[in-house]
Amino acid sequence: MREQYEHETQYHVNIEYETRSHYDKITGIDLPKLLVFKCSVSDTLHIDLGERSYPIRFVADLPKALATAGLAPGGRKGSDVLLTDAVLQASQVALLDAVFAGVPRLVLPAGEKTKTLEFFGRVLDFLAAQGIARGGVLWVVGGGVMGDLGGFAAASYLRGISHVQIPTTLLAMVDSSIGGKTGVNLSAGKNLVGAFHHPRAVFICPQFLNTLPPREFAAGMAEVIKYGLLGDAALFAQLENHVLQPDSRDMLPIIRRCCELKAEIVQADERETAAVGGRALLNLGHTFGHAIEQATNFTAYLHGEAVAVGLAGAARLSARLGLLGPADVQRVDQVVKAHSLPARLRTPLPTAALMAAMQHDKKVRAGKLRFVVLPRLGEAATRDEVDPTLVEAVWRELGAT
Numbered sequence: 001m002r003e004q005y006e007h008e009t010q011y012h013v014n015i016e017y018e019t020r021s022h023y024d025k026i027t028g029i030d031l032p033k034l035l036v037f038k039c040s041v042s043d044t045l046h047i048d049l050g051e052r053s054y055p056i057r058f059v060a061d062l063p064k065a066l067a068t069a070g071l072a073p074g075g076r077k078g079s080d081v082l083l084t085d086a087v088l089q090a091s092q093v094a095l096l097d098a099v100f101a102g103v104p105r106l107v108l109p110a111g112e113k114t115k116t117l118e119f120f121g122r123v124l125d126f127l128a129a130q131g132i133a134r135g136g137v138l139w140v141v142g143g144g145v146m147g148d149l150g151g152f153a154a155a156s157y158l159r160g161i162s163h164v165q166i167p168t169t170l171l172a173m174v175d176s177s178i179g180g181k182t183g184v185n186l187s188a189g190k191n192l193v194g195a196f197h198h199p200r201a202v203f204i205c206p207q208f209l210n211t212l213p214p215r216e217f218a219a220g221m222a223e224v225i226k227y228g229l230l231g232d233a234a235l236f237a238q239l240e241n242h243v244l245q246p247d248s249r250d251m252l253p254i255i256r257r258c259c260e261l262k263a264e265i266v267q268a269d270e271r272e273t274a275a276v277g278g279r280a281l282l283n284l285g286h287t288f289g290h291a292i293e294q295a296t297n298f299t300a301y302l303h304g305e306a307v308a309v310g311l312a313g314a315a316r317l318s319a320r321l322g323l324l325g326p327a328d329v330q331r332v333d334q335v336v337k338a339h340s341l342p343a344r345l346r347t348p349l350p351t352a353a354l355m356a357a358m359q360h361d362k363k364v365r366a367g368k369l370r371f372v373v374l375p376r377l378g379e380a381a382t383r384d385e386v387d388p389t390l391v392e393a394v395w396r397e398l399g400a401t
């Protein structure tokens, strides 16, 4: 019975997965053929941005997928270099050695402290020392830190070379590796210098999640929950019904769904210039989240954890604006908590400090705070000119003093 159930579930996942892909026009093929077909073709989502278009490939076997795509890195001098961090170098050494044999490798310290101008300079120097020319490729294997740093180096070196993103955290798979935002932090604030520079391709291999620490996985789940809230009520309901784990059968289809949602938004508003809505919707929960990160000096919360509290804040603000009801707010809190994330501040922070930190957000326009709110669960909108007293009240609900 259990076996049959698993069998059917697998079929369901595969069919669901296929119908969402660009093979969905295939009809009239019996099930076994469809499954055989799926096994022989790696699934791809195309980001359509004219001459800056690129594929996101969802792969089970990274070396094979790179070879099939005709993109396997070579050891020829000046053609390819690899950028990764020390944690990945230790935890994924076999895979890195298999894929990048003979490719010069720059291994940098792991973590946000590496996303600086100093390390940006180190990557540029390494590219130059390896004689990388215009046709060279920078391979970036890592989470959002390596992705943002490497992407910015690729944008700047020789005024732009190609890079390929191989994201290894859940956050990077569903968010930072797609969309072309690259950059580093300044002491004045996060992501204050950077460039739009899209990768040549993104390869998403969920196998990397097997070594990701649970806390980092949970942090990535904040972005997954965000996508459900801002654009897919069915995804949100799915997360309510099943707590997602790295080895969940739904993992790959859900990562893919998040990428689709991000792709749709980025394609419509590549440089975040839309007057309302647009790419800014991806900041759901982030105005609150960034303020928490800043007020705690980026030490107490992972980015995703701060965003999780921010999602609870966005839901409460939406309720105070008459958009959501109390039951909706509770649903948001429950999904956040079920995925091992905080829905309130862990320790109280002063409301005044959080309000001041919000004023430093890059999204502030002419001194006015701009929020992403939820007209309903599964739909987001931007809202300017929000009364600050409402925001203060939300902070207090979240545990601020």
Ligand code: NAD
Binding pocket: 085, 086, 087, 088, 091, 110, 111, 112, 115, 142, 143, 144, 145, 146, 148, 168, 169, 171, 172, 175, 176, 177, 178, 179, 180, 181, 182, 190, 191, 208, 209, 210, 211, 212, 213, 216, 219, 303
């Ligand atoms: P991260 O890159 O620091 O990775 C988190 C930790 O997990 C690191 O210690 C890393 O070494 C380790 N790690 C990564 N993959 C692993 C694996 N498979 N197994 C074991 N350990 C692994 O952090 P992150 O959460 O991936 O990214 C955060 C960064 O992303 C922030 O700097 C943020 O600003 C940026 N970001 C950028 C965008 C964008 O659009 N460019 C979007 C969202 C976030």
